[in-house]
Amino acid sequence: MEIIFKNVTHSYEANSPLEGLGLDDVSLTIHDKKFTAIVGKTGSGKSTLVRHINALLKPTSGTILVGDREITPETNNKNLKPLRKNVGMVFQFPESQLFEDTVEKDIMFGPMNFGMSEADAKKSAHKMIELVGLGKEYLDKSPFDLSGGQMRRVAIAGVLASEPETIILDEPTAGLDPVGRKEIMDLFKNLQEQGRTIILITHNMDDVANYAEEMVVIHDAKVKAVGKPKDIFNDRSLLTDDILTLPRSAVFAQRLAKKNFSFPQLPITISELTTEIKRQVHGD
Amino acid sequence: MNKLILGRYLPGDSIIYRLDPRGKFLITFYFIGIVFLANNVASYGFLLLFVLFAVYISKINLGFFIKGLRPMLWLILFTVLLQLFFTPSENPLWHWGIFTLSTDGMRIAAYIFIRFVLIIFISTLLTLTTTPIEISDSIESILKPLKVIKFPVTQVALMLSIALRFVPLLIDETTKIMDAQRARGVDFGEGGIMQRIKSFVPILIPLFVSSFSIAYDLAIAMESRGYKDGEGRSKYRVLSWSKRDYMALVVMLLITIILLFIRSY
Structure with missing residues (x-):
């Protein structure tokens, strides 16, 4: 599903002295079946932006098109289930949403709310627990007996079990160890390659460089830049204004550039960096 | 909220x-x-x-x-x-x-x-x-005379200010958990009365779990910064x-x- 924001503004506590702008006249297209990363400082409006896609928040003005579903300030809270089934959302620290007495029941909770039969939901739970890298032996355990990382995986499985077409991830790997982080990110990349749209909020620029095809930079409730990560990381105006930081490979390349190397375009992944260094050292 | x-x-x-x-x-x-x-x-x-x-x-x-x-x-x-x-x-x-x-x-x-x-x-x-914290400070100050009859004024005031501090925290937490469950297809305020009561279980359990863990973290943080009973402590906010x-x-x-x-x- 293509997701289109048209002049979306969202203000918190409208008409009170505490009023604040969450989104300021945002127009944006998130392409179908692409991996889009959304970056920006804490409090810039990233989470506010994505909460509009499944109508957890409604715009103060403007419209959002999710496939053929339109969300406007007048959208009421009825009949949102089809939309929310199609737009799965993994929140920050999603382990806090677990509540059932077994892992299996918790994973089945979402699908059954969306009208899946018990048998199908069970099948889905069995599939997803393996997908997130835990074995079937975890299904009968209580989610509260698991470690933090395992709980995270169960929560992610619970979102994936509804088989959403679009998956929104709000810093899904925050606080995970490097191995766990890579496994989880690879899982999302695989899902995208199987035809899903992935929207990732992150502070990790290496994840952006390694996984995303499109990138959106949010700053002070506005969209500051949209494009391919490679182009955006090479846009000096964003870097000098302290809106964006670079992936490690690009930082490394910048340092090399002071020692007789030259990079017309900063490499953003390790493989790009090594290819470029090889080329310049061997001179071919 | x-x-x-x-x-x-x-x-x-x-x-x-x-x-x-x-x-x-x-x-x-x-x-x-x-x-x-x-x-x-x-x-x-x-x-x-x-x-x-x-x-x-x-x-x-x-x-x-x-x-x-x-x-x-x-x-x-x-x-x-x-x-x-x-x-x-x-x-x-x-x-x-x-x-x-x-x-x-x-x-x-x-x-x-x-x-x-x-x-x-x-x-x-x-x-x-x-501010709530000013109110709790003034309650502490007003209750002070009760120390004479061994009423634990400082502890009560501490409990009060912690409780007040938890209110916005728990509201945030509740909003967050409600959003997460909404995204998983829960409709709050839909269906019959039993249905509605049932739809609060997925909020209450996570809320209990996280408030216990917040409380535990807070206790550890206070201990590690050397908090001891209020006796003889100076005040950061002086009325x-x-x-x-x-x-x-x-x-x-x-x-x-x-x-x-x-x-x-």
């Missing part, structure tokens, strides 16, 4: 904001007490004028106070209607079964209504202009009683005298 105006601080600056919270706290309760002295149109009118004046000098939009009435609306309506139809009277205007409508009843109902407005406005004024606080007390005294005068008049 943000609709509860009663008990919410509104950042601002005016003479009411600058009053010592202890004074404001005591005056509020004192005022609620003297509201019950009013017994005729003039005395209620006088108190109403005073409250409106206080609202005016607080520089807060009157709308916030009217919003403060909303959570109490049903209680107010119920009480007013009760007075309106059940006040016994010698010469009723209208009589049907147990219901009696009379001018006395109308008058008393109007008094009750104004009494509610007065009490809610004045306490809203306190909470809008005083200072100044000339204008004496002035406020004098104003309250004058109001009481005028009220007693109007009352017997």
